[in-house]
Amino acid sequence: MNKIKIFIIIACVFIVCGCVAWQLVPSNYQWNNAGFSAVLPQGWMKFQSPAALLFLTKDGELLQSISFFREKIGKELPISKKKFTKEMLSQELAETLINELSLGQNKHNFKVIENIPVKLGNYDAFRLTYSFNTADNLKLKTVVYGFIKKKFIHFIQYEAAEQHYFDKDISTFDKFIQGFQILR
Amino acid sequence: MRKYILILFLEAIFLSGCAGVPIRKNTYFDNYFSSPREVAIMPIDFKAYKLTAGGLREEMDEWEMQTKNLLLNLVKQKLESFLNIKVSIIESNVAPELKRFLNEQNGLYRAVAQSIITHTYAPVATFPQKLKYFDYTLGSEINQINSLSTADSLLFLSGSRTYWTGGKIAVSALSMIAAAAVGISVVPVGIPDWLAVSLVDTKTGDIIWFKYYGQPNASVGDLREPDVVAATVDSLLKDLSAQK
Amino acid sequence: MYNRIPATLKITLLLITCLFTTSCETLNIQAIGKQQKFNIEDDEKRLWKRSDEFEEILNNSGFVFSDSELQVYLTGLINNILPLEVKAIGCSVKAYVLNDPSFNAFMLPNGVMYIHTGLLVSLENEAQLVTVLGHELDHFVSRHSLKFFRNLKNTSAFYATLSAAAIAAPYANLAGLLIQYSFLSSVTGYSKEMEAEADRGGFDAIIKNNYDIQQSVRAFEVMEMQIKEEKIKEPYFFSTHPKIKERIRNFKELSASFKDKATYLGKEIKADLYNNKIKDIILENAFLDIKKNHFKSANRAIERFLKLEPQNPEGYYMQGELFRCRGEKGDPDKALESYLRSLEKDNNYALAHKALGLFYYKMKKPDLAKKEFQNYLLLAPQAEDRGYILKYLQELNL
Numbered sequence: 001m002n003k004i005k006i007f008i009i010i011a012c013v014f015i016v017c018g019c020v021a022w023q024l025v026p027s028n029y030q031w032n033n034a035g036f037s038a039v040l041p042q043g044w045m046k047f048q049s050p051a052a053l054l055f056l057t058k059d060g061e062l063l064q065s066i067s068f069f070r071e072k073i074g075k076e077l078p079i080s081k082k083k084f085t086k087e088m089l090s091q092e093l094a095e096t097l098i099n100e101l102s103l104g105q106n107k108h109n110f111k112v113i114e115n116i117p118v119k120l121g122n123y124d125a126f127r128l129t130y131s132f133n134t135a136d137n138l139k140l141k142t143v144v145y146g147f148i149k150k151k152f153i154h155f156i157q158y159e160a161a162e163q164h165y166f167d168k169d170i171s172t173f174d175k176f177i178q179g180f181q182i183l184r
Numbered sequence: 185m186r187k188y189i190l191i192l193f194l195e196a197i198f199l200s201g202c203a204g205v206p207i208r209k210n211t212y213f214d215n216y217f218s219s220p221r222e223v224a225i226m227p228i229d230f231k232a233y234k235l236t237a238g239g240l241r242e243e244m245d246e247w248e249m250q251t252k253n254l255l256l257n258l259v260k261q262k263l264e265s266f267l268n269i270k271v272s273i274i275e276s277n278v279a280p281e282l283k284r285f286l287n288e289q290n291g292l293y294r295a296v297a298q299s300i301i302t303h304t305y306a307p308v309a310t311f312p313q314k315l316k317y318f319d320y321t322l323g324s325e326i327n328q329i330n331s332l333s334t335a336d337s338l339l340f341l342s343g344s345r346t347y348w349t350g351g352k353i354a355v356s357a358l359s360m361i362a363a364a365a366v367g368i369s370v371v372p373v374g375i376p377d378w379l380a381v382s383l384v385d386t387k388t389g390d391i392i393w394f395k396y397y398g399q400p401n402a403s404v405g406d407l408r409e410p411d412v413v414a415a416t417v418d419s420l421l422k423d424l425s426a427q428k
Numbered sequence: 429m430y431n432r433i434p435a436t437l438k439i440t441l442l443l444i445t446c447l448f449t450t451s452c453e454t455l456n457i458q459a460i461g462k463q464q465k466f467n468i469e470d471d472e473k474r475l476w477k478r479s480d481e482f483e484e485i486l487n488n489s490g491f492v493f494s495d496s497e498l499q500v501y502l503t504g505l506i507n508n509i510l511p512l513e514v515k516a517i518g519c520s521v522k523a524y525v526l527n528d529p530s531f532n533a534f535m536l537p538n539g540v541m542y543i544h545t546g547l548l549v550s551l552e553n554e555a556q557l558v559t560v561l562g563h564e565l566d567h568f569v570s571r572h573s574l575k576f577f578r579n580l581k582n583t584s585a586f587y588a589t590l591s592a593a594a595i596a597a598p599y600a601n602l603a604g605l606l607i608q609y610s611f612l613s614s615v616t617g618y619s620k621e622m623e624a625e626a627d628r629g630g631f632d633a634i635i636k637n638n639y640d641i642q643q644s645v646r647a648f649e650v651m652e653m654q655i656k657e658e659k660i661k662e663p664y665f666f667s668t669h670p671k672i673k674e675r676i677r678n679f680k681e682l683s684a685s686f687k688d689k690a691t692y693l694g695k696e697i698k699a700d701l702y703n704n705k706i707k708d709i710i711l712e713n714a715f716l717d718i719k720k721n722h723f724k725s726a727n728r729a730i731e732r733f734l735k736l737e738p739q740n741p742e743g744y745y746m747q748g749e750l751f752r753c754r755g756e757k758g759d760p761d762k763a764l765e766s767y768l769r770s771l772e773k774d775n776n777y778a779l780a781h782k783a784l785g786l787f788y789y790k791m792k793k794p795d796l797a798k799k800e801f802q803n804y805l806l807l808a809p810q811a812e813d814r815g816y817i818l819k820y821l822q823e824l825n826l
Binding site: 059061163 | 300
């Protein structure tokens with residue numbers, strides 16, 4: 001098919017889907033998906049992402065985001081080629097993730113700030129906080145919770161520009177986590 | 185996820201050419217220059233490229249320097265002609281610690297500017313709350329710049345311009361002619377040219393005024409030419425002249 | 429309309445179009461030092477500027493190994509092997525070490541060389557290193573990046589014109605041409621001719637500095653063996669198998685055709701000096717190899733380190749970590765043995781206590797686990813993973 005025609009189709013699909021790709025979260029909005037639920041922060045924008053179960057931002061995805069995504073256990077990680085396994089302690093899960101992130105050439109000055117065990121519902125999880133900067137000198141800080149449920153390792157992540165934005169919305173993320181439920 | 189977001193941003197650049205008035209401002213812009221203010225011009229972040237017949241894009245330092253010098257002089261002149269505005273310039277040649285600080289501020293500014301363009305200009309990705317309450321900011325950490333400047337606000341100017349070589353134009357024309365001969369219409373898809381200018385309050389870090397100027401495929405003009413730059417600067421800064 | 433034009437005329441029109449629309453840049457570029465004064469070309473100035481920017485980004489990325497002694501050694505070495513005619517015009521070069529376990533080294537057009545720790549640790553002595561450095565240096569001296577860049581422009585312009593003029597052919601996909609030149613050259617290498625020229629440069633560096641010429645072949649044989657062992661598929665130039673085979677072939681030919689072989693007395697290898705210089709990066713690189721599941725390379729490096737520093741507890745601890753991560757049959761016992769040996773060397777080595785604690789915890793030996801965890805926290809009260817250890821201790825106390 002003619003490449004220009006493909007481009008135009010994609011642009012049209014984007015224009016059409018774009019109208020529904022971003023949705024404003026109203027107050028007390030209860031989100032439910034894949035056996036999880038949470039109250040989403042009012043006034044944030046929700047994106048229909050194929051790459052994540054949930055993706056939210058308030059000011060723009062480069063400035064701050066809350067996302068929830070998962071990877072199949074036993075799948076080889078792209079850089080380290082290591083795998084998450086069901087038998088791993090949450091410390092080992094965290095170390096495997098740190099391993100993978102630290103090898104990423106797009107994460108400059110990668111630094112682990114905190115790595116602690118936590119409970120999410122009845123599940124053993126880890127909470128990892130790290131910082132890095134992009135090649136464009138944007139300093140980012142990330143908090144990620146990780147836990148295994150059934151055949152997946154799940155991640156709930158808050159990432160924001162370290163200057164101003166991280167501190168501004170961390171309490172929103174903490175509230176989100178407190179309300180996060182693992183249903184089945 | 186980031187690749188997906190980059191596609192979104194490029195689409196925003198592409199589609200925002202269709203958008204109307206390019207100005208964004210926060211609640212206190214209208215009275216900002218009702219009293220005298222000093223505006224410091226940040227080092228201009230402008231890239232100029234040459235696009236060859238083969239589609240190779242080469243960054244052209246000489247053209248960049250030419251445009252940056254023109255922009256700096258004309259912006260300074262224009263601002264000085266406005267009431268209540270005193271102008272200074274932030275030099276890029278500073279001590280390593282300050283250079284690191286400026287790089288970080290620029291890094292954050294670029295992310296904020298991209299967010300403004302994507303989510304307040306592009307129809308497909310507009311955030312209605314951000315359009316209604318334009319409250320983008322770099323945060324008050326920016327006031328550490330007072331070791332370099334005592335200005336009340338900083339003017340950020342950034343952009344990109346790609347110049348097609350004669351060969352590229354010829355190849356493109358050839359494609360169009362050849363395709364037309366067999367009944368296909370070809371739209372030459374280029375890399376969007378754009379310019380953005382903003383005022384950032386040094387105390388709060390708030391983006392008090394932002395203007396984005398750019399269209400896909402159409403040129404923002406030859407910014408190596410003084411009269412084109414002069415006209416561009418007039419257009420970019422005219423809102424500030426309304427401040428009396 | 430197009431179908432009514434005779435075929436011969438179509439071809440003629442095509443050729444005329446190509447001639448008029450492609451402006452070819454000259455590839456006839458003299459090496460640095462061949463003229464009395466080095467005249468940098470306009471497009472070359474831009475390549476140098478991009479290199480300067482790339483250097484700044486990379487040096488601030490956290491990936492550059494901050495061992496100034498090693499950097500001084502490598503910078504001194506490459507300036508030593510720089511051809512005299514290049515030094516005569518006041519040209520000098522710099523070297524940095526990148527914390528990366530892949531076999532790679534690349535030279536930017538502005539005279540800055542980056543050498544991966546993976547490459548340094550895979551080589552056995554200074555003679556082998558000089559071969560590789562000499563090869564990379566020649567790319568700079570012969571201005572291959574400028575030739576490469578101009579050739580890219582010429583070829584892409586030609587094919588684009590051809591595509592535009594020939595309706596039947598689809599428009600060439602030129603996305604790949606927008607990759608940064610410096611990275612492109614380190615990933616795919618330059619043309620065969622340029623690589624052969626660089627091999628000549630590497631061989632000359634060996635000869636002029638009295639190194640053992642056999643080491644020039646050995647350098648690449650060592651790398652080939654490791655690439656095969658680890659089944660490495662990384663795209664870096666020195667990591668790709670066909671490129672290494674080509675290097676080995678070229679250096680064997682250069683060695684065989686070396687006309688002064690009978691009278692050549694150069695025998696320098698400098699293995700001990702080299703080991704001393706790279707000692708501090710061996711374990712660091714082994715750790716990166718473990719992170720990437722390159723267990724054979726990691727094992728070789730750790731064994732090399734333990735030969736140099738047999739009393740160092742860190743070496744045994746790293747060995748234990750290798751066995752733990754590799755997880756093959758018998759590895760848990762080997763890991764245990766290594767951790768215990770680490771503590772034999774130094775009972776205050778905190779990480780070995782932690783590793784033992786985790787080992788016993790998973791083996792369901794609570795008393796032993798508790799003892800090791802407590803030792804760990806005593807020795808490293810501010811440990812980053814303190815939270816996990818306290819949790820295990822809480823569980824073990826129940």
